Amino acid sequence: MSALLQVSDLVVEYHGAQVVRAVDEVSLSIEPGEVLALVGESGCGKSSLARAVVGMEKPRSGSVRYRGTTVPLLGVRRREKRFTSIQMVFQDPNSSLNPRVKVGQQISEGITTALVRGEAGSVPEEWLERVGLPTSMVGRYPYELSGGQRQRVAIARALAARPDVLVADEPISALDASSQASVADMMRRLALDAGAGLLFISHDLAIVRLIADRTVVMYRGRIVESGVSERIWSDPMHPYTRALLSAIPEPDGRGVLPAAPAAEAPLEWRSALPHALDRV
Numbered sequence: 001m002s003a004l005l006q007v008s009d010l011v012v013e014y015h016g017a018q019v020v021r022a023v024d025e026v027s028l029s030i031e032p033g034e035v036l037a038l039v040g041e042s043g044c045g046k047s048s049l050a051r052a053v054v055g056m057e058k059p060r061s062g063s064v065r066y067r068g069t070t071v072p073l074l075g076v077r078r079r080e081k082r083f084t085s086i087q088m089v090f091q092d093p094n095s096s097l098n099p100r101v102k103v104g105q106q107i108s109e110g111i112t113t114a115l116v117r118g119e120a121g122s123v124p125e126e127w128l129e130r131v132g133l134p135t136s137m138v139g140r141y142p143y144e145l146s147g148g149q150r151q152r153v154a155i156a157r158a159l160a161a162r163p164d165v166l167v168a169d170e171p172i173s174a175l176d177a178s179s180q181a182s183v184a185d186m187m188r189r190l191a192l193d194a195g196a197g198l199l200f201i202s203h204d205l206a207i208v209r210l211i212a213d214r215t216v217v218m219y220r221g222r223i224v225e226s227g228v229s230e231r232i233w234s235d236p237m238h239p240y241t242r243a244l245l246s247a248i249p250e251p252d253g254r255g256v257l258p259a260a261p262a263a264e265a266p267l268e269w270r271s272a273l274p275h276a277l278d279r280v
């Protein structure tokens with residue numbers, strides 16, 4: 001049986017003055033009801049991979065298959081109408097929402113998408129409640145909301161479409177720190193209740209640990225480590241993973257791992273550490 005989502009030997013390149021290989025022969029899979037986290041520092045290729053997964057970026061080579069079928073390459077608007085089984089939440093909620101359309105109507109578009117695919121419908125107010133927003137927001141425009149509220153609406157809209165796969169690219173960065181963990185957990189619960197797979201992209205390893213079944217660690221376009229999240233947390237094998245983990249502060253100000261890995265890491269990984277520290 002084929003996986004819900006199968007990425008095989010994926011290569012994404014940008015051809016400008018120089019060729020940038022953003023994703024370098026990456027393979028991963030997601031099963032129904034699974035949360036897979038993709039972590040790595042800024043610029044390692046997470047968003048390029050996400051865009052290729054939803055068909056917004058043409059791979060140089062390799063493949064992305066949804067239930068065994070190649071994901072079509074479509075622009076954002078066409079994809080919203082023609083390929084709705086995979087939904088995406090962007091880091092910037094303004095990329096997901098139409099500024100000229102009221103919140104309730106945008107969530108209704110997601111609900112209609114679900115109905116067209118024969119999935120159960122609901123009302124926008126119900127989705128607003130699920131993402132922790134007052135139902136009175138149905139009549140508001142996105143510009144009347146805070147950045148965090150807009151992101152919750154974007155999440156509600158994506159989930160209302162009842163996707164089989166939800167790709168969330170840094171979905172909680174726009175939220176205030178106090179609600180990041182609860183919104184991440186809510187996404188996990190809502191996606192899994194629907195039997196969907198969730199690809200959760202984040203640089204926040206503490207939250208990833210809370211919600212992801214498996215974690216993939218990416219560095220300079222390549223996967224350097226992957227496995228069950230708890231194992232990656234307790235027994236990271238790759239120096240880069242150790243560098244990322246050691247940069248997570250504990251409440252008492254110490255790193256999570258008592259022995260900082262920087263000294264034992266090869267030079268290449270040591271040079272990555274300052275960037276890792278920037279991001280966590």
Ligand SMILES: Nc1ncnc2c1ncn2[C@@H]1O[C@H](COP(=O)(O)OP(=O)(O)OP(=O)(O)O)[C@@H](O)[C@H]1O
Binds near residue numbers: 016022042047048
């Ligand atoms: N449209 C583009 N044209 C040229 N280069 C690009 C383009 N988009 C991304 N890149 C380059 O590809 C590499 C990977 O970028 P990408 O945005 O995928 O990384 P990321 O891990 O998502 O970073 P961040 O966490 O900051 O969003 C970077 O070197 C980036 O500069």
